[in-house]
Amino acid sequence: MNPLSKEANAKCAIFTVCNIAYLPKALVLASSLKKFGAPKLIIYLFDKLTVEVDSAQYESVADIRWIEDVGLKDFETYAFKYDITEFSTSLKPWLTLKLLEHNEKVVFLDPDICMFSSIDPILEVLDKQDIVLTPHYITPNESSDVGMMRFGSYNLGFYAIRKTNESVRFLQWWSERCLNLCYFETQFGLSTDQKWISIAPCFFPSLYTSFDLGWNVAFWNLHERKISKKNDNFIINDKFPLIFFHFSSFDESKPELLSKRPFADQQLLRQDFIPLVNIYKEALDDFKTQVPSVPYTYDVMSNGDYISPTLRRAYASVMNDFIDGHDPFDSAGPVAAFAKKNFLLRKSSSYKSSGFSDLESNRSKLKVINSLMKLALLLVGPNRFMNLSRLLVFLSSFRLNRDLWKL
Numbered sequence: 001m002n003p004l005s006k007e008a009n010a011k012c013a014i015f016t017v018c019n020i021a022y023l024p025k026a027l028v029l030a031s032s033l034k035k036f037g038a039p040k041l042i043i044y045l046f047d048k049l050t051v052e053v054d055s056a057q058y059e060s061v062a063d064i065r066w067i068e069d070v071g072l073k074d075f076e077t078y079a080f081k082y083d084i085t086e087f088s089t090s091l092k093p094w095l096t097l098k099l100l101e102h103n104e105k106v107v108f109l110d111p112d113i114c115m116f117s118s119i120d121p122i123l124e125v126l127d128k129q130d131i132v133l134t135p136h137y138i139t140p141n142e143s144s145d146v147g148m149m150r151f152g153s154y155n156l157g158f159y160a161i162r163k164t165n166e167s168v169r170f171l172q173w174w175s176e177r178c179l180n181l182c183y184f185e186t187q188f189g190l191s192t193d194q195k196w197i198s199i200a201p202c203f204f205p206s207l208y209t210s211f212d213l214g215w216n217v218a219f220w221n222l223h224e225r226k227i228s229k230k231n232d233n234f235i236i237n238d239k240f241p242l243i244f245f246h247f248s249s250f251d252e253s254k255p256e257l258l259s260k261r262p263f264a265d266q267q268l269l270r271q272d273f274i275p276l277v278n279i280y281k282e283a284l285d286d287f288k289t290q291v292p293s294v295p296y297t298y299d300v301m302s303n304g305d306y307i308s309p310t311l312r313r314a315y316a317s318v319m320n321d322f323i324d325g326h327d328p329f330d331s332a333g334p335v336a337a338f339a340k341k342n343f344l345l346r347k348s349s350s351y352k353s354s355g356f357s358d359l360e361s362n363r364s365k366l367k368v369i370n371s372l373m374k375l376a377l378l379l380v381g382p383n384r385f386m387n388l389s390r391l392l393v394f395l396s397s398f399r400l401n402r403d404l405w406k407l
Helices: 020-035 075-081 084-090 092-100 120-126 145-151 165-181 219-224 274-288 309-321 334-341 360-380 382-395
Strands: 012-018 041-045 062-066 105-109 113-115 131-133 158-162 207-209 227-230 233-236 244-246
Touching: 012 020, 012 084, 012 092, 020 041, 020 062, 020 113, 020 274, 075 084, 075 309, 084 092, 084 165, 092 105, 092 165, 105 120, 113 274, 120 131, 120 158, 131 165, 158 165, 227 274, 309 334, 360 382
Parallel strands: 012 041, 012 105, 041 062, 131 207
Antiparallel strands: 105 158, 113 244, 131 158, 227 233
C-alpha cells in the first residue's frame, strides 16, 4: 500500500487508558507530547462519572473521555470481571478500532510514559507499516528471558496502527481475545492484552517489529541501553535519539532506584537515567497536586461493599448464568446475592497481591506450608505428589472451577 499523504498523516490519534489514580502520570505524558508538537493526547478514564474531575482545566494538553461514554455494550460486565489493569488493557484494541473510524493512524502509549523528543520518527515508520510494535528487549538475558516467556515478547505499553484491511483484521482478532480473556493468569499462559501478541506474527505477516533502541526504553531493557546527552538531547548507546521512556512501576519514594521492581542493573545504582528521573518526578509532583486522590470506583458495589479479586474471578466463572443486561454492581441484584451465598463480600479492602518480593515477610508461613507438603509427599508418594501439585495449579484459577460456587 502506498504511503499516506501529508494530509492523511495529520489524521492521527494518540491515546492512553488509566483510572483517576494514574491521571497525573497521563497528564505528564500529555504535556510531553504537546512540548514536541504531537496531536493532543486522548485519555480514557476508567472510573465512574460520579467522581468530580475538572477536565476543562486540562483541555489545553489532553482530551479526557470517560469509559462509560464510549458505547461498549454491557461494559459493566468487563468492569466487574476484570481488575483495573485487566479492564483498562482489555479495551485497548476495541478503542483503537473506534479511533480508526475517524483517523488514518492511531498510537497507543501507556500513561506512565514520557516523551523526550518528537513522535515524528514513529509516524514516519507508520507511513510504510501497518502494525508497529517494540520487543521488551533485543539482547538475550539469562536472568529475564524466562520472564519474557511469562509476560510476552512485546511490550504493549506502545503500539502504532495504520488503517489498512490487515491492521483492522489484526485489531478485531486481538479485541475479541482481550474482551474474553484479558486475565493476568500467567500460570495458564495469559498476561492481560500482552501475551496474545506473542503469537500474532503467526497470523499477521505484516506486523513490524521496531529495533530502534530509542523507543520504549524502560527498566527491563536498561541492560542493553546506556543513556547520554548530546546538545540537550538524550541519546541511547551514542546512536539512537531517545523518543520516549517508559517509567513503569516508578518508585516515587526512591526515584534513584527507578522502579519498584528489581531489574538487571538496579544494584549498580546507575546514574545515566537520573536526569530523566528528575524531569519526570518534577512534572509528576506538579500534576499530583491538581488531581483528587480517590479509590478506584469500580472496586465497590453500589452500597460500598468491596469487590474482592476472588469475587471477580468467581463472577467470571458464572457470569453467563445471569440474565442478559444485569448490573453486577447492584447490591440488591443477583450478583450480590451470589456473592453473599458464597461468602465473597467484604466491607473494606484488605487484599494485597503477593509476589516474589514478599518471600522474606512470609518466610514463617512458607515453612509451615513446606512441612505440610513434605508430609503429603511422604503419604502419597512422589508420583501422586507431582500430580497433586499440578492439580493445585489448576485450582489456583477460581475462574476455571465452576463447581466451587453456588448459584
